Amino acid sequence: MRLALGLMLATAVGAPAAAGPLEGRKSGAEILAATTADDWRTLDPENTLYIELESGRVIVMLSPALGRPHAERMKALAREKFYDGLSFYRVIDGFVAQGGDPFEARKTPSVGPIAAQFEEPADGARFFVLPDKDGFARQVGFIDSLPTGFDKKAKTYWHLHCAGAIALGRSDDKDTAATEFYIALQPQRYLDRNMTVFGRVVSGMEKLQALRRVEPPESEKDDIGEKIVAIRVAADVPESERTPLEILRSDRPAFADFAEARRNRPEAFFYFRPNHLDICQFPLPVRAKAAP
Numbered sequence: 001m002r003l004a005l006g007l008m009l010a011t012a013v014g015a016p017a018a019a020g021p022l023e024g025r026k027s028g029a030e031i032l033a034a035t036t037a038d039d040w041r042t043l044d045p046e047n048t049l050y051i052e053l054e055s056g057r058v059i060v061m062l063s064p065a066l067g068r069p070h071a072e073r074m075k076a077l078a079r080e081k082f083y084d085g086l087s088f089y090r091v092i093d094g095f096v097a098q099g100g101d102p103f104e105a106r107k108t109p110s111v112g113p114i115a116a117q118f119e120e121p122a123d124g125a126r127f128f129v130l131p132d133k134d135g136f137a138r139q140v141g142f143i144d145s146l147p148t149g150f151d152k153k154a155k156t157y158w159h160l161h162c163a164g165a166i167a168l169g170r171s172d173d174k175d176t177a178a179t180e181f182y183i184a185l186q187p188q189r190y191l192d193r194n195m196t197v198f199g200r201v202v203s204g205m206e207k208l209q210a211l212r213r214v215e216p217p218e219s220e221k222d223d224i225g226e227k228i229v230a231i232r233v234a235a236d237v238p239e240s241e242r243t244p245l246e247i248l249r250s251d252r253p254a255f256a257d258f259a260e261a262r263r264n265r266p267e268a269f270f271y272f273r274p275n276h277l278d279i280c281q282f283p284l285p286v287r288a289k290a291a292p
Contacts, residue, residue, distance in 0.1 A: 058204035067198030100180035164201035
């Protein structure tokens with residue numbers, strides 16, 4: 001019954017039916033090549049963060065639908081230049097890269113703990129449902145092209161801890177997030193609904209993966225990791241210095257076609273096709289925006 005309901009909902013938002021013969025089916029690259037301008041959404045500069053490292057720029061798309069107070073907190077801190085000169089002081093292989101002030105020496109009097117938003121309603125948001133089973137949620141899909149889980153009974157949504165997910169750190173008390181943030185280096189789905197994910201890295205993930213692995217320092221003599229040169233809201237950066245990107249819209253048929261091409265790869269190289277799509281292994285299509 002649950003599977004039938006999931007398929008019904010997926011059809012309602014334009015997802016393809018179960019895979020059939022693959023003859024004549026387009027590959028993901030062919031589907032993307034055939035997209036139109038309407039299939040893509042330009043990243044909103046007001047909801048985009050640039051994390052500037054000595055190795056280059058990491059771009060984070062903030063969610064317009066979920067975890068907004070957490071996103072607004074990080075934007076406010078970026079505008080105060082709170083993170084400038086701090087570091088990724090906790091980088092655990094296969095886990096997360098955590099940045100901020102390990103010694104809590106940089107005070108921000110206006111900033112206090114922020115309430116958790118582990119899951120919440122998403123009124124008006126369009127949820128593209130994947131029909132595939134998931135071990136951590138009854139239903140998974142995408143809101144605004146970001147991986148999302150859904151609890152049908154509670155009618156709540158939450159963004160998933162796929163690689164690149166960003167959230168504020170906290171202590172055991174769920175309402176203690178403040179200034180420290182982390183980015184998942186690999187999927188950490190057991191953290192879903194335990195932390196408030198409010199965005200995802202869409203460019204520069206390789207720079208985070210290359211960060212020097214360090215444990216949290218115990219004193220200022222310890223290795224505090226690689227420096228955060230700056231974090232900026234893209235809207236505050238001169239237009240000539242921005243990185244204009246577009247993301248494939250999850251509310252368009254092209255997104256459903258691309259998902260199906262990833263579920264059953266039609267390329268001649270593949271002999272075993274499992275008819276399954278792991279949401280955290282779905283490559284989020286992002287491209288440079290063409291000059292007008």
